[in-house]
Amino acid sequence: MHIETTAIQATTHTDSEYGSIGTPLYQTSNFRFRAPGESTGYDYTRSGNPTRATLENVLAQLEGGERAIAVSTGMSAISTVLAHFPAGSHIICTHDCYGGTARLLNHHKTSGTLDVSFVDLGDPSQLENYITSKTRCLWIETPSNPLLAVVDVSALTEIAHRYNLLVCVDNTFLSPFNFKPFKFGADIVVHSTTKWLNGHSDVVGGAIIAKTKEHGDRFAWLANALGTTTGVFDSWLVLRGIKTLGVRMRQHETNAHAVAQYLSKHHAVNEVFYPGLVSHATHHIATKLLEGFGGVISFRVNGGIKEVNKILAATKIFALAESLGGVESLIEHPATMSHASMGDELRANAGITDDIIRISIGIEHIDDLLADLEYALSLVSRSHSYSHSSLAEVIS
Numbered sequence: 427m428h429i430e431t432t433a434i435q436a437t438t439h440t441d442s443e444y445g446s447i448g449t450p451l452y453q454t455s456n457f458r459f460r461a462p463g464e465s466t467g468y469d470y471t472r473s474g475n476p477t478r479a480t481l482e483n484v485l486a487q488l489e490g491g492e493r494a495i496a497v498s499t500g501m502s503a504i505s506t507v508l509a510h511f512p513a514g515s516h517i518i519c520t521h522d523c524y525g526g527t528a529r530l531l532n533h534h535k536t537s538g539t540l541d542v543s544f545v546d547l548g549d550p551s552q553l554e555n556y557i558t559s560k561t562r563c564l565w566i567e568t569p570s571n572p573l574l575a576v577v578d579v580s581a582l583t584e585i586a587h588r589y590n591l592l593v594c595v596d597n598t599f600l601s602p603f604n605f606k607p608f609k610f611g612a613d614i615v616v617h618s619t620t621k622w623l624n625g626h627s628d629v630v631g632g633a634i635i636a637k638t639k640e641h642g643d644r645f646a647w648l649a650n651a652l653g654t655t656t657g658v659f660d661s662w663l664v665l666r667g668i669k670t671l672g673v674r675m676r677q678h679e680t681n682a683h684a685v686a687q688y689l690s691k692h693h694a695v696n697e698v699f700y701p702g703l704v705s706h707a708t709h710h711i712a713t714k715l716l717e718g719f720g721g722v723i724s725f726r727v728n729g730g731i732k733e734v735n736k737i738l739a740a741t742k743i744f745a746l747a748e749s750l751g752g753v754e755s756l757i758e759h760p761a762t763m764s765h766a767s768m769g770d771e772l773r774a775n776a777g778i779t780d781d782i783i784r785i786s787i788g789i790e791h792i793d794d795l796l797a798d799l800e801y802a803l804s805l806v807s808r809s810h811s812y813s814h815s816s817l818a819e820v821i822s
């Protein structure tokens with residue numbers, strides 16, 4: 427089945443009693459036993475719930491894994507995976523990862539539970555230099571955030587597996603519609619379902635998907651033990667969001683291409699980061715691994731933070747807000763918003779400068795999106811060209 431069909435078929439769990447087309451919402455904390463020692467398969471919702479099980483089933487199918495666990499947030503997914511490693515394990519992580527991931531890993535590092543190296547994974551041949559006898563895991567986020575560098579997951583995985591590392595890929599930015607990490611050797615995929623998978627900015631959620639049943643069972647056990655599994659209503663909302671994943675992702679990308687092209691030609695913009703652009707540094711890897719480029723774009727503004735703030739204050743359709751992946755367009759400033767928690771040093775090493783703006787492209791009409799950006803960017807150019815025009819007036 428194609429992914430669009432799976433996204434609809436697998437999210438529909440018909441009840442045996444009434445034949446509902448919509449998946450029933452089993453909003454209950456516990457379940458009656460049929461007899462002593464004989465449950466219906468469900469006893470307590472932290473451990474399992476039929477609505478959440480439907481979501482887990484579709485997530486496993488979309489990624490092509492054996493088992494998925496739906497957890498309360500993307501950070502829950504990451505925390506649960508990290509809990510798998512014995513104390514003192516060493517983790518190698520993409521240096522320009524999500525700010526919350528960096529914060530959590532730094533917490534483990536300073537508290538001494540895990541050792542962590544933040545590494546530029548752009549050159550896979552460098553990976554071996556960081557692997558020690560304690561290294562247990564390679565944590566990949568691709569494309570990186572906010573510079574959208576795509577790394578060669580296939581080459582990295584091959585090296586990591588020579589050293590028996592567990593390869594985890596945070597696939598939030600692309601969604602299974604655009605990238606299938608298991609095809610390129612990943613062992614574990616995590617998602618913040620808050621983003622594209624739910625797609626409607628009304629849920630925070632996460633998922634862990636395992637390629638093997640053994641890992642799936644291990645993470646299901648950990649999620650239950652840690653209490654990170656997600657709520658029933660949130661599961662139901664994500665199920666509903668996933669039904670339209672295909673049409674949404676296609677429209678997000680069509681709009682993103684148009685915006686990226688537009689920004690590339692604008693004189694207020696210094697550099698555009700979008701893996702779908704031929705000019706992007708990792709475009710060649712992106713075309714090799716990805717089925718689509720997603721809907722997030724970052725760009726450098728000429729004139730620095732003062733001009734950045736003008737743009738952020740001026741857009742009307744692009745809402746000034748963190749996060750991404752919803753049907754509505756958003757604009758944000760990584761240095762002071764999404765990546766503030768990373769800390770100055772790590773942020774500087776990852777090249778996340780103050781003049782960068784990140785936008786998440788929604789599915790509004792492209793003409794309205796471009797008009798909104800045109801107005802905001804024109805404020806920058808007018809202030810730059812003001813002295814020129816006034817000078818021209820004086821001369822004439």
Ligand SMILES: *Cc1c(COP(=O)(O)O)cnc(C)c1O
Pocket residue numbers: 499500501502524526527567571596598599617618619620621630631632
């Ligand atoms: C948002 C995000 C997370 C964290 O997810 P939450 O649902 O906010 O906890 C993790 N990784 C990436 C790449 C994200 O964008």
